[in-house]
Amino acid sequence: MQIARTHMNFIRQSWKQYRAMYLFMLPFFILFLIFVVAPVLTAVYLSFTYYNMLEPARWIGLSNYRLLFVEDDVFITAIRNTLLFAIFTGPLSYILSFTLAWFINRARMRQLYTLAFYAPSITSTIAMSVVWLYFFANDRYGLINYGLMNIGLINEPIAWLKEQATILPVIMIISLWMSMGTSFLVFLAGLQDVPRELYDAGAVDGINNAFQEVWHITLPVMRPQLLFGAVMAIVNSFAVFGVAVQVAGLPSPLYAGHTIVAHLYDYGFIRFEMGYASAIAVVLFIATFVLSRWVMRILGDNE
């Protein structure tokens, strides 16, 4: 009884103190609960069922997960491809976004440079696939094959989108091309907010080159933006799907471009096994979440 009363008091006091703040959050909170949290929880529930969208979901416990890890060899390939992709493009796109933002920030004609680097990320994968299929075409009609053959680097055209060895690298290159997106803009905006005085003070304290300045002044001040960029880089690189399917197809030759989300899409929207697809989503979620937590700790989130 006593505990309940202190509890009530605590709630009443918090409400009194922060009433305006809770009201600020209310619209987001309601919509978020209905259209984001509820669907996610439903998907988690479905991962323990057999659900083909026609009959009602049937509870089957952990069967989907057992199948996924023990019997589904294609899923293991998908994990391997996704990890390779994430290890390569995640850090690279992150570092590239920051480095380029930093250089552009020092340059004249910043708007022009920003436009050139940002524009690719706006394009839709569907619209751009026309371009990629021409650049990386498997025969001598392809621009890259034509170029390489012309300068004598290769004699026979390379089947970029058919060879197991080249499919994943091509997907990585295209994704990197498109990766100077929101994080890049966020870094540019963040760089503006580093107070000038800090640089002046740093110069007095003996900082005399750009590297030291970035390390001791820019990076610490930009921590909120860097954290955002890091989490987005992880989420995006683990969710690789659109580009892979557009250039390599679904399924890709020997599953060389098969990713976790491609596998999910295959089961959810081609075979209509939503339960199994949901289990894949849960596994992907856990992997992304653990990694993001780890990165957040490294970047020293103060909460």
Next chain:
Amino acid sequence: MPMKLPRLFKRDKRHASPLEYFFLTLLAAFMILPLVYMVSTAFKPLEEMFLYPPRFFVRNPTWQNFTDLLIAISGLSVPFLRYFFNSLFVTACVTGGTVIISSMAAYPLAKYPRMPGAKLFFNIVIATLMFAPEVTQIPRYLIVNEFHLVDTYAGLILPLLAGSYGMFLMKQFMEQLPVEIIEAAKVDGASEWTIFWKIVMPLVRPAWITLILLSFIGTWNDYFTPLIFTRSEQMKTLPLMLSTLSGGPGMVARTGAVAAASLLVTLPTLLLFIFLQRYVMETMAHSGIKG
């Protein structure tokens, strides 16, 4: 300990050196190459599309693809303007709503992290960011259907308003705001509502301009949401029209028309970015207060 470094970095700390310009320009040219090709293709006559040796630039530019597109569009059961209006209306509502709702929710999380429930709430928002959106679309459809919102504008708009992505972005920027500014305003007797709109929002303008771009581009290009949340042709948006055009019979003959349509659909997002980008690169100093 100061390190010895090449000249390049010693010269002038505030501005780029010629070598930096050189590499930046080279890389920028490389980045826009595929886009140049896309524009060039939209103006290529049919016989130039399948040439050998392959040709990057168009030789005899033509408007043929655009007139083909016009003819293809006039064959649709709904006038083109209707698709355009749907896209524009939905995108404008989602963008405006997202910016207001996410900013309002992000402010308490950034400035009053000790508020009970704030930390838990933020962690849940971050967690949902990591759940593959492909899977949640089906349960989301069931909910939209339950509220009888399928095939309505509300059904296309409401589910997209509370995005984790935008809220996360706004919170990170608001964290950088000095507490003193808010405290000072409070001492002056300003209400939270006034502080938020008159002080906080103007200071984080680069953040919400970024969010406007993000939200506009995402909604404008969104294919999946209108695909499953609409039924009648009257409610469909431009990306759906584009896929109707590129699929179906006579597709090869329409390659040019599709290239032209892709260009036209991408154009508004590019123009918006060109228009807004100077605000993204604006300092807090411009708004009168230094961080």
